[in-house]
Amino acid sequence: MGKVAYVFPGQGSQYVGMGYDFYKEFSEAADVFHSAETALRYNLSDIIFRGPEEELNKTINTQPAILTTSLAIYQVLKAKGLPEPDFVAGHSLGEYTALVVAGGVEIFEGVRLAHLRGKYMQEAMPEGKGAMAAILKLPPEKVEEACRLAQDVGIVEPANYNSFEQIVISGEKQAVEKASSIAKEMGGKVIPLKVSVPSHCSLMKPAADAFRLKLAQTPIKNISIPLVQNYTAQAHTMAPEIRENLYRQIFSPVKWYQSVLYMVEQGVDTFIEIGPKNVLSKLIQQVAPQVRVFNVEKVEDLDKVLKIW
Numbered sequence: 330m331g332k333v334a335y336v337f338p339g340q341g342s343q344y345v346g347m348g349y350d351f352y353k354e355f356s357e358a359a360d361v362f363h364s365a366e367t368a369l370r371y372n373l374s375d376i377i378f379r380g381p382e383e384e385l386n387k388t389i390n391t392q393p394a395i396l397t398t399s400l401a402i403y404q405v406l407k408a409k410g411l412p413e414p415d416f417v418a419g420h421s422l423g424e425y426t427a428l429v430v431a432g433g434v435e436i437f438e439g440v441r442l443a444h445l446r447g448k449y450m451q452e453a454m455p456e457g458k459g460a461m462a463a464i465l466k467l468p469p470e471k472v473e474e475a476c477r478l479a480q481d482v483g484i485v486e487p488a489n490y491n492s493f494e495q496i497v498i499s500g501e502k503q504a505v506e507k508a509s510s511i512a513k514e515m516g517g518k519v520i521p522l523k524v525s526v527p528s529h530c531s532l533m534k535p536a537a538d539a540f541r542l543k544l545a546q547t548p549i550k551n552i553s554i555p556l557v558q559n560y561t562a563q564a565h566t567m568a569p570e571i572r573e574n575l576y577r578q579i580f581s582p583v584k585w586y587q588s589v590l591y592m593v594e595q596g597v598d599t600f601i602e603i604g605p606k607n608v609l610s611k612l613i614q615q616v617a618p619q620v621r622v623f624n625v626e627k628v629e630d631l632d633k634v635l636k637i638w
Contacts, residue, residue, distance in 0.1 A: 433556065438547050459500065466516065561584070
């Protein structure tokens with residue numbers, strides 16, 4: 330068997346009720362949900378398990394909610410004997426989950442960082458001013474060209490390089506709409522995303538600058554499990570580099586497919602997505618159809634993953 334990577338989802342994977350079966354059945358999972366509440370001083374579990382959906386979908390809640398749910402599932406897997414991975418990675422917010430799993434920050438600190446990151450991102454842009462859209466069936470260079478051609482009406486940039494044929498763009502609403510219509514003319518398919526914040530573009534620089542201070546104050550340790558970071562699509566283990574890349578990640582594109590290819594080049598042939606939904610599993614299969622991909626979202630998914638070893 331080759332190397333194994335554990336990957337963790339980001340914003341957009343949330344839904345009301347995620348992780349509840351783990352919370353009910355395993356004390357390891359319940360402990361994670363309780364420590365998140367202690368860290369935030371409000372009842373995050375209630376929002377995760379009962380909603381309402383619009384409350385869970387607020388960036389300030391979504392980010393710690395996904396991180397908490399993913400970590401709760403991971404702790405159960407770990408308690409059942411899941412070995413340490415060769416690499417960890419996460420999509421956007423998921424990178425913070427990966428950092429906790431690698432031992433770079435404690436759960437308590439990870440939840441607080443996710444919450445503050447969501448808060449600053451939400452505050453950086455008034456509701457309705459920004460937008461994001463997924464462009465399908467166009468190569469990255471065409472999407473980049475569509476963004477360049479739309480910049481006369483405002484800021485629009487590639488935000489997530491998810492797969493060779495799925496690039497998300499982000500920016501000011503008018504510019505995103507113009508880039509979307511140019512992409513359609515080029516033969517692409519456009520899916521506007523339901524988001525309250527235009528993530529991973531230069532509009533998020535003020536949020537990143539405000540968050541940088543909190544990152545500086547958070548104890549981050551060097552890690553022995555390499556973290557493949559969104560900003561570089563390379564593995565990092567040293568705390569100063571990790572911290573700098575987390576800061577830059579907020580206003581730079583997520584290099585997801587490049588990260589997957591990097592891990593495959595390093596010998597990874599098995600990816601395990603831990604957390605709500607299976608968005609990353611699908612993307613990994615598009616990028617590297619030859620690898621094995623598993624996802625653990627429900628209690629019934631545990632056995633199929635624990636059987637690998």
